[in-house]
Amino acid sequence: NAGVTQTPKFRILKIGQSMTLQCTQDMNHNYMYWYRQDPGMGLKLIYYSVGAGITDKGEVPNGYNVSRSTTEDFPLRLELAAPSQTSVYFCASTGGMAYEQYFGPGTRLTVT
Amino acid sequence: GNSVTQMEGPVTLSEEAFLTINCTYTATGYPSLFWYVQYPGEGLQLLLKATKADDKGSNKGFEATYRKETTSFHLEKGSVQVSDSAVYFCALVSGGYQKVTFGIGTKLQVIP
Numbered sequence: 202n203a204g205v206t207q208t209p210k211f212r213i214l215k216i217g218q219s220m221t222l223q224c225t226q227d228m229n230h231n232y233m234y235w236y237r238q239d240p241g242m243g244l245k246l247i248y249y250s251v252g253a254g255i256t257d258k259g260e261v262p263n264g265y266n267v268s269r270s271t272t273e274d275f276p277l278r279l280e281l282a283a284p285s286q287t288s289v290y291f292c293a294s295t296g297g298m299a300y301e302q303y304f305g306p307g308t309r310l311t312v313t
Numbered sequence: 314g315n316s317v318t319q320m321e322g323p324v325t326l327s328e329e330a331f332l333t334i335n336c337t338y339t340a341t342g343y344p345s346l347f348w349y350v351q352y353p354g355e356g357l358q359l360l361l362k363a364t365k366a367d368d369k370g371s372n373k374g375f376e377a378t379y380r381k382e383t384t385s386f387h388l389e390k391g392s393v394q395v396s397d398s399a400v401y402f403c404a405l406v407s408g409g410y411q412k413v414t415f416g417i418g419t420k421l422q423v424i425p
Contacts, residue, residue, distance in 0.1 A: 205356075232411045241321070243402065243417040244357075259412070291356055295411050301347065302413060304356030 202227050207292050207305035214282040214312045222277040222308050224292030232295045233275040234259075234302070235267065237288040244291065250275055282312045315340045319403045319416035326393055326423050334388040334419045336377075336403035344407035346370075346379050346386040351400045351418070360388075360401070393423045 208223045226233065231252045236244040246259030250269040264286060266278040275294075279286060289309050293302040319336045326332060338344065345364045349357040361370030366381035375390045386403060403416040 234412075241417065244415045246412060249412060293357075300411070301359035301362065302349075302357075302411075304358065306356050 205294055205303050205305035207308050211309045218282050219280050222290055224275045225273050226294040230294035230296045234293045235277045236291045239288050284312050287312045315407055315414040317403050317414050317416035320419050323420040323422055328425050329392045332390040332393045334401055336386045338384050338405050340405055340407040342407050344405040347404040348388050349402040395423045398423045
């Protein structure tokens with residue numbers, strides 16, 4: 202199993218550009234999550250999904266969109282990138298009740 | 314809402330010293346509690362967990378006991394190594410959708 206994979210690893214965007222962060226898991230997990238990690242701020246939940254076709258907002262959803270057309274994939278879309286979106290983005294998945302979350306290696310995004 | 318409070322750090326220890334990282338929580342219902350570790354440049358990975366009161370989670374010499382009466386889940390290790398240098402996150406899951414509430418993370422530096 203590859204676990205949770207994310208692409209790209211690094212990206213630099215100009216203000217106003219758009220991009221999609223890719224996330225794929227091969228563990229057949231129903232629950233998937235997107236977090237952002239800012240220095241000294243821990244992890245903040247952006248969006249989550251409890252299964253294909255079902256998504257919901259987390260704590261900091263503004264400026265982002267998601268879709269979940271398959272169990273495996275959960276892409277995160279940034280529209281009109283802003284410097285405040287400079288962060289490290291982590292995708293995670295879990296199989297259910299009290300199970301650990303499995304994290305991808307992260308995408309480091311800089312918006313200038 | 315749910316919350317997790319942990320010391321911010323950084324915590325600097327000499328090799329073979331005793332480690333304690335405090336974690337307290339506020340949650341509705343009966344949460345499951347976790348410690349995650351993040352090594353430089355990587356995603357988070359589960360270190361240990363406890364799913365009910367008085368449970369002790371342990372892994373790689375680390376231990377934490379779920380104390381419902383004090384709403385705490387302190388992380389301990391008897392003798393730290395340089396390889397333990399990382400950021401440690403306390404976390405809880407309570408309620409539906411397996412959403413995790415993370416603490417801000419405590420950076421540990423172990424010097425030879």
